[in-house]
Structure formats: C-alpha cells, structure tokens
Amino acid sequence: MSMPDKQAPAANQARGILFCPTASNADLLQEALEAARGDRPLWIWPDVPSPEKVACLVAFRPPPGVFEGLAALRLVHGVGAGVNALRDAPGRPAGVPLCRVVAExxxxxxxxxxxxxxxxxxxxxxxxxxxxxxxxxxxxxxxxxxxxxxxxxxxxxxxxxxxxxxxxxxxxxxxxxxxxxxxxxxxxxxxxxxxxxxxxxxxxxxxxxxxxxxxxxxxxxxxxxxxxxxxxxxxxxxxxxxxxxxxxxxxxxxxxxxxxxxxxxxxxxxxxxxxxxxxxxxxTPHIAASPHPLAVARLVMENLSRIERGEPPLHAVDEARGY
The missing domain is CATH 3.40.50.720 (NAD(P)-binding Rossmann-like Domain)
Structure with a gap:
C-alpha cells in the first residue's frame, strides 16, 4: 500500500486563484476572472493574504518572487498562446502543469x-x-x-x-x-x-x-x-x-x-x-492576436476543475519540448 500524499489535504483545501495583472489587458482579464470564478477566492498580486490557499496562478509575465509561499499550487496558467515568460520563471515549481490559451x-x-x-x-x-x-x-x-x-x-x-x-x-x-x-x-x-x-x-x-x-x-x-x-x-x-x-x-x-x-x-x-x-x-507592438478575456477566464476555470477531478488539463505545455 502506498503512503498517502502529505500535501493532499492542503491541496484539497486550496481553491483560490492568484492573478498577476501584468498583461496589457489586465483590467479586462481581472473582470472576466471575477465573473467566472464562482465561489473561489480571487486575489490580485501583490495582495495575497492566504498564499497557502492559492491553487492556480494566472499571469503573463510573472513578477519576481510570485511563487514563494504557494505550497498548494496545482496549476500555472498563461493568458495567451505564448507562455515562455512563465515557463522560464525562477521558482516555478516542478511538476505543476503549465497551460497556455488556445481559443478561436x-x-x-x-x-x-x-x-x-x-x-x-x-x-x-x-x-x-x-x-x-x-x-x-x-x-x-x-x-x-x-x-x-x-x-x-x-x-x-x-x-x-x-x-x-x-x-x-x-x-x-x-x-x-x-x-x-x-x-x-x-x-x-x-x-x-x-x-x-x-x-x-x-x-x-x-x-x-x-x-x-x-x-x-x-x-x-x-x-x-x-x-x-x-x-x-x-x-x-x-x-x-x-x-x-x-x-x-x-x-x-x-x-x-x-x-x-x-x-x-x-x-x-x-x-x-x-x-x-x-x-x-x-x-506593431505585439498586438497580432489576443483571446477574449472571458474565453481565457473560462479556460482557467475549466482546467482548474479538471485538475481537481484528477483529469489532465487542456493545452498543457510539454516540458520536454518547451511548448
């Protein structure tokens, strides 16, 4: 019989979302996350009153030190097709899925x-x-x-x-x-x-x-x-x-x-x-394409729910390939 995961209780209790407003459309993304989050707590960096309850980090370019204290983190989610800033961010915990946005x-x-x-x-x-x-x-x-x-x-x-x-x-x-x-x-x-x-x-x-x-x-x-x-x-x-x-x-x-x-x-x-x-x-200043903020928010919620159900998230980055 395998030993129980000591971090499982903390992970199960962590349902919060931490949003880092570094994207150009951060205000719209924050509004979309607010509308889609249901009863999940939503915190806006750098105001993180309960880092141990953060299950999902949503960001474009993560600020330095953002991963500190996120002991129950289960998902790192980008807000666009490219996630290289998140992929290469110092302190990103190994084994936590990193997802990008694929949207019509x-x-x-x-x-x-x-x-x-x-x-x-x-x-x-x-x-x-x-x-x-x-x-x-x-x-x-x-x-x-x-x-x-x-x-x-x-x-x-x-x-x-x-x-x-x-x-x-x-x-x-x-x-x-x-x-x-x-x-x-x-x-x-x-x-x-x-x-x-x-x-x-x-x-x-x-x-x-x-x-x-x-x-x-x-x-x-x-x-x-x-x-x-x-x-x-x-x-x-x-x-x-x-x-x-x-x-x-x-x-x-x-x-x-x-x-x-x-x-x-x-x-x-x-x-x-x-x-x-x-x-x-x-x-042009990196404006070729941007998904609708509501589509991003819905995908974040879907992927977080999938992880909580034990299912693989959508559009996860292959760590070996880097995308």
Missing part, C-alpha cells in the same frame, strides 16, 4: 493580422498610400495570388488557422515545422535538413514558431539569405527568432523588400532601435 478568437486574430500584412504587400497598398500622399495617379501591375508562395514557419494551431483562409484566397502554401505535418493544401517540410528548401520557396515568410533554445535566432543571416530576392518577412510568433541586425542588413541590401514585425528580442522595443524608422519595416 486567438486563431482568428492572428489570421487577420497576417493576411492584412500579406494583402498590403501583394496588392501594393503600401505603395498606393505613398502615391496618394504625393498626389500620383498611377496603376501598378497587379500580382496574382496563384503566382505567390507563402511559407508558414510553424504549423501549430495558429499556423493552420492562418493557412486555411490564405488557401481560399488562392496563395500557394508551404510549411515548415519540427516534425512533418499533413494538412490539406500545404506542402510540408520538416527539420533542419529541409529548412533551406522551404525558405527558398517562400515569397512571404510567416514566422509562427514557439520560442525554444532551438528556435532562438533561427532566422540568422544565413537563413535569411536563402529566401527569394524581394521576399517579405512577417514575424508574429515570438521575439528573438529573427536576428534583427541580419534582417536590417538584408533589407538594406535589397534582398528583402519589406518586413512586418509584431514581436521583438526586447519588448517594449527600445527607442534607439533602428527598426522604428527603417523604411522597409512596418511594426
């Missing part, structure tokens, strides 16, 4: 952001904006989707959700991922050995990879040089995957025609970064 609104928002960037380039709206300011009436030769290949780097939920409408719009699609994927209308490439061929086919490169030790800096000068001349980079996954200095050099040389960047090595982007004023860069 997140998929839709990401697809909208990427398609907007691609259409802005393929239909020359960025150039037409310049012509309007200069009062120039000039029709440019239209590029057709059937002559353009979009490469999606990362074929997870967000990558596949983006691929479907792009395929309906008539673009050719290739995809690259750690392991080979099978998806309708996407020619799949996998692993380091096939990355060069994938890049050489990508007139538009959409970067949607998770951030791991293997993907940090994956798009360096050598990788960017394998893209077709005039290619466009759309980086919306995680900062640190595109070598920013190498990207600027590729834009300056004319090898790349433009870059749409939503994620960066350092966020907020430093005021002295050359990316701000570069004519070949369109940047």
């Amino acid at each position: 609104e997140l998929d839709q928002g990401m697809a909208q952001h990427i398609i907007h960037a691609i259409l802005r380039e393929t239909r020359d709206h960025r150039l037409y904006d310049e012509q309007q300011r200069a009062r120039i009436w000039k029709r440019l030769t239209q590029r057709h989707a059937c002559d353009i290949t979009v490469g999606i780097m990362g074929l997870g939920a967000l990558g596949l959700a983006t691929a479907r409408p792009l395929r309906q719009l008539g673009y050719n699609l290739v995809g690259w991922s750690r392991s080979r994927k099978s998806a309708e209308g996407i020619e799949s490439f996998a692993g380091p050995a096939e990355m060069g061929t994938f890049l050489s086919r990508s007139d538009f490169l959409v970067v949607l990879l998770p951030i791991t030790a293997e993907t940090h800096g994956i798009l360096d000068a050598t990788a960017l040089s394998k893209l077709p001349r005039g290619a466009v980079v759309v980086a919306v996954g995680r900062g640190g995957q595109v070598d920013e200095a190498a990207l600027l050099a590729a834009l300056d040389s004319g090898h790349l025609s433009h870059a749409h960047l939503d994620v960066f090595e350092t966020e907020p982007l430093p005021a002295d970064s050359a990316l701000w004023a570069h004519p070949g860069v369109t940047l």
